[in-house]
Amino acid sequence: xxxxxxxxxxxxxxxxxxxxxxxxxxxxxxxxxxxxxxxxxxxxxxxxxxxxxxxxxxxxxxxxxxxxxxxxxxxxxxxxxxxxxxxxxxxxxxxxxxxxxxxxxxxxxxxxxxxxxxxxxxxxxxxxxxxxxxxxxxxxxxxxxxxxxxxxxxxxxxxxxxxxxxxxxxxxxxxxxxxxxxxxxxxxxxxxxxxxxxxxxxxxxxxxxxxxxxxxxxxxxxxxxxxxxxxxxxxxxxxxxxxxxxxxxxxxxxxxxxxxxxxxxxxxxxxxxxxxxxxxxxxxxxxxxxxx
Numbered sequence: 001x002x003x004x005x006x007x008x009x010x011x012x013x014x015x016x017x018x019x020x021x022x023x024x025x026x027x028x029x030x031x032x033x034x035x036x037x038x039x040x041x042x043x044x045x046x047x048x049x050x051x052x053x054x055x056x057x058x059x060x061x062x063x064x065x066x067x068x069x070x071x072x073x074x075x076x077x078x079x080x081x082x083x084x085x086x087x088x089x090x091x092x093x094x095x096x097x098x099x100x101x102x103x104x105x106x107x108x109x110x111x112x113x114x115x116x117x118x119x120x121x122x123x124x125x126x127x128x129x130x131x132x133x134x135x136x137x138x139x140x141x142x143x144x145x146x147x148x149x150x151x152x153x154x155x156x157x158x159x160x161x162x163x164x165x166x167x168x169x170x171x172x173x174x175x176x177x178x179x180x181x182x183x184x185x186x187x188x189x190x191x192x193x194x195x196x197x198x199x200x201x202x203x204x205x206x207x208x209x210x211x212x213x214x215x216x217x218x219x220x221x222x223x224x225x226x227x228x229x230x231x232x233x234x235x236x237x238x239x240x241x242x243x244x245x246x247x248x249x250x251x252x253x254x255x256x257x258x259x260x261x262x263x264x265x266x267x268x269x270x271x272x273x274x275x276x277x278x279x280x281x282x283x284x285x286x287x288x289x290x291x292x
Contacts, residue, residue, distance in 0.1 A: 002049075003134035004042045011137065012040050015064050022060045049132060058125050065121055069141075073149060077156045084160070096159040111158050120148050173262050179221070180238055180263065186216065189244035194257060195273050198233060205280045216240055234259065244269060248276035 006012040016035045019042065023032060034043040048057045074094055078084040084093065099105045100112050124144040128135055141149065190208070191201035200208040213236040221235050233256060237245065245268045249257050252270050261268050 001046065002044045002132065003036075004044070005134065005136045006040050006042075007136075007138045009039045011069075012042055014068055015061070015137075016042050018064045018068065019057075019060050022056060022063075026056055049129075054129065058122070058129055061125055061129075062121055065125075065145075070152070073152055074156060077153050078160075081153065082156070082160060089163075093156070093159045093163045096162050097155050100155075100159075108158065108162060112155050121145065124148075173259075176234075176238060176263055180241055183218075183238065183241040185243045186240045187242045189246060190240065190242045191246045191276065191279075192233075192237075192248070192260075193273060193276050194247065194249040194251075194254075200236065205283050230256075234263070237264070243267065246271070246276075246279075248273045 004012075004015065006015075012035065016033060019033045032045055032047070035041070036043060044057065048054060071094065074097065075090050078090050078093060084090055096105065096108070097112075100108045103109075124140070128140055128144065187203065189203060191205065193199045193201070200213060202208055210232070214231070216239045217231065217235045218239045221238060222231060237260065245260065245264055247257065247260060247268055247270050249270065250273050251257065252261075257270070261270070
């Protein structure tokens with residue numbers, strides 16, 4: 001009988017439940033894995049070191065680490081090292097980490113590279129089970145998964161920085177939306193093309209020069225929000241406060257475009273750059289017909 005010993009009874013119980021569920025799914029066995037009377041040791045019969053049962057055992061422990069313990073470790077790092085004790089804040093920071101792991105935050109992926117989760121954990125699990133000895137789970141984590149837990153700490157640090165930036169961004173949006181709400185529209189609509197360059201056009205498709213745009217800027221924006229407000233794009237848009245912004249871009253997910261959409265919401269109509277040229281041609285064709 002091989003024993004996996006835990007400092008925390010809850011950890012022993014969680015692994016026991018995890019293994020029993022996996023056994024019931026795989027072989028309809030539920031009584032091979034045992035928990036000792038003190039509920040701090042998971043007891044594994046020798047038969048699990050034969051054939052495919054050893055593979056299932058290793059896979060089950062691997063899943064336990066990723067699906068149960070990883071979350072525990074990340075939350076412990078947040079609370080103990082960074083004093084984030086609020087569960088809602090922890091959830092938001094962990095969402096950032098998991099979104100990177102799942103490939104949904106590619107801009108952060110280069111900063112969260114390092115020890116490969118799968119290879120590092122599987123290698124350590126293979127080593128400990130191949131030794132066929134009883135072992136302390138907590139010592140296993142401390143020594144054999146040290147590089148992995150250190151990597152988790154680095155991930156938490158990066159995620160916290162991103163979380164703080166997102167919080168600041170939300171405050172920025174809220175403040176500027178308040179400004180926009182009280183601002184009277186200076187134009188019914190304008191056209192904004194964001195391609196290799198960024199160009200404003202008025203209702204007649206005439207390019208609005210930078211010097212003219214700068215004159216429209218409400219100076220309170222630059223005085224009150226000098227760090228956040230881009231004087232070349234955001235400040236003119238907020239100052240003009242058009243009822244509709246026809247925005248043309250082939251990259252609607254770039255940060256500037258997302259910010260404009262987040263600020264002006266339903267006022268923004270997004271189309272590809274090619275549509276702008278079509279609209280411009282149609283406008284001038286109709287203008288000529290009206291003159292004739």
